[in-house]
Amino acid sequence: MKAMVLSKLSSLVKNRAPLEFADLPEPIPREDEILIKVSVCGVCHTELDEIEGRTPPPRFPVVLGHQVVGRVEAKGCRAGVFEVGERVGVGWIYSVCGECKFCRGENENLCPEFRATGRDANGGYAAYMTVPERFAYRIPTVFSDSEAAPLLCAGAIGYRSLRLTGLRDGQNLGLAGFGASAHLVLKMARHKYPNSRVFVFARSEKERSFARELGAVWAGASEEKSPEKLDAIIDTTPVWKPVVEALGNLESGGRLIINAIRKEEVDKDYLARLDYPAHLWREKEIKSVANVSRSDISEFLELAARVPIKPEVQEYPLEEANRALIELKEGKIRGAKVLRID
Ligand SMILES: [Zn+2]
Ligand SMILES: [Zn+2]
Numbered sequence: 001m002k003a004m005v006l007s008k009l010s011s012l013v014k015n016r017a018p019l020e021f022a023d024l025p026e027p028i029p030r031e032d033e034i035l036i037k038v039s040v041c042g043v044c045h046t047e048l049d050e051i052e053g054r055t056p057p058p059r060f061p062v063v064l065g066h067q068v069v070g071r072v073e074a075k076g077c078r079a080g081v082f083e084v085g086e087r088v089g090v091g092w093i094y095s096v097c098g099e100c101k102f103c104r105g106e107n108e109n110l111c112p113e114f115r116a117t118g119r120d121a122n123g124g125y126a127a128y129m130t131v132p133e134r135f136a137y138r139i140p141t142v143f144s145d146s147e148a149a150p151l152l153c154a155g156a157i158g159y160r161s162l163r164l165t166g167l168r169d170g171q172n173l174g175l176a177g178f179g180a181s182a183h184l185v186l187k188m189a190r191h192k193y194p195n196s197r198v199f200v201f202a203r204s205e206k207e208r209s210f211a212r213e214l215g216a217v218w219a220g221a222s223e224e225k226s227p228e229k230l231d232a233i234i235d236t237t238p239v240w241k242p243v244v245e246a247l248g249n250l251e252s253g254g255r256l257i258i259n260a261i262r263k264e265e266v267d268k269d270y271l272a273r274l275d276y277p278a279h280l281w282r283e284k285e286i287k288s289v290a291n292v293s294r295s296d297i298s299e300f301l302e303l304a305a306r307v308p309i310k311p312e313v314q315e316y317p318l319e320e321a322n323r324a325l326i327e328l329k330e331g332k333i334r335g336a337k338v339l340r341i342d
Contacts (some may be wrong), residue, residue: 001026002341003126004321005061009053016049016105017322019125019303022061027122027130034082034133035074036090041124042067042149043316043324043337045179045238046092046261050119051325053320054262057119065339066092066117067152068124069145079133087145088136091152091297094121095132109160109291115177116291125321127341137298140305150311150336151304154180155188156292158234159300161259162188165232170195174233174249176222176242178202179328180311180336181259185234186214187309199226199249201242203331210334225249241270247279247286254283311336 004019012018029035047064068090072082082088096111098101103111117131119121139148158181167173173189175182178200186198200211200219201326208219218227222242229251235242236259246256274280303309312335316324324337 001127002318003063004318006051006057006065009051009056011052012326016326018325019064019321021319024063024126026128029074029076029079029130031076031078032132032134033076033170034072034079034088034136035128036068036070036088036128036136037073037128037324038068038070038124038126038341039145040069040149040341041065041339042180043321043339044152044153045328047118047325048152048238048329049262050090054264055119062119063122063124063126064118065124065126065130066090067149067154067183068117068129069139069148069152070124072295073110073128075133079131082136082165083316085276087139089139089148089152089301090117090124090129090131090136091156091295092292093135093294095135106293106295107294109296114291124341125318125339135294137301140301142305142308143310145339146313146315146338149308149338150180150184150313151301153292153308154336155184155304155311156297156300157165157181157259157289158185158188159303160292160296161185161234161257161289162192164257164289165234165255167193167232169194171192171231172197172228172251174199174201174226174230174246175211175236176201176233176246178207178238179236182234182236182337183210183214184309184311186211186216187307188303190215191307199230201245207333217269230254232257236260238264239267241267244270244273244279247274247284250284252282253284255287257287257289259289313338315340
């Protein structure tokens with residue numbers, strides 16, 4: 001089968017083609033697994049963190065990609081949830097232990113044995129993939145394959161981030177960074193909190209005007225002061241400056257949610273500007289988001305279908321995965337990027 005594989009870690013500044021085209025054997029589903037013929041796979045910022053070694057895959061070569069939409073091609077002998085031919089999706093959560101205190105509670109995303117799709121197991125930058133059927137989801141019919149893919153990570157983790165803000169309707173929400181996840185959070189927030197005003201901080205004027213188009217009341221650069229204090233801010237940037245600046249824009253008792261699996265080191269010295277009275281005092285909180293649970297994905301798919309919340313997508317053929325990744329790295333973004341495989 002055709003696949004784009006990662007064989008070693010590399011810097012995207014030095015190596016603009018980290019993935020190589022390969023012909024791999026088609027995977028065979030184990031007892032509780034399904035084999036999926038992949039239609040499309042979303043491109044996520046986490047792929048950049050994997051390629052550059054901030055969250056490295058445990059072995060190589062590996063097939064990246066964790067926003068997978070396709071159809072069930074075959075099933076293991078004990079897999080009985082889906083029919084052959086049915087459309088399914090896979091997100092970042094590939095498997096968990098199912099027994100630890102986090103799995104028994106409602107926090108399987110924190111399981112120490114959390115395995116991620118496209119990092120700890122082969123993902124969707126390929127013609128086929130296998131997954132335990134418990135970690136696959138039916139895709140509501142209102143979405144095309146390409147529209148559904150970004151919902152599986154960008155959307156689901158955005159849903160988790162928005163939930164963790166503890167926002168109430170009418171309170172001000174800030175979004176630092178305006179990529180695939182944030183543009184879905186804006187759409188979600190306008191539905192869930194119709195009386196809340198959304199303020200967006202983004203690095204390019206293109207992203208800022210896109211945010212205004214989608215209903216942000218204000219959009220500025222990350223170092224700007226927002227015209228009003230913000231009760232919650234979600235940061236989806238890969239760096240530190242927006243974190244410090246966001247804390248300065250936070251209302252007393254407000255909460256900053258950091259939705260990033262890793263932060264880059266490039267501007268870490270900016271943290272030295274952290275001024276306790278300006279940025280943290282008055283009961284401000286910081287909380288990170290880690291992974292997603294199955295219920296984040298299934299609840300979000302249901303909500304997105306009901307509203308409906310559809311992402312803006314840019315499609316690339318699988319063979320051009322490197323170009324999609326470089327454009328993501330360089331901030332050439334409008335909505336979400338998706339690879340077309342079949
Ligand atoms: Zn992702
Ligand atoms: Zn567990």
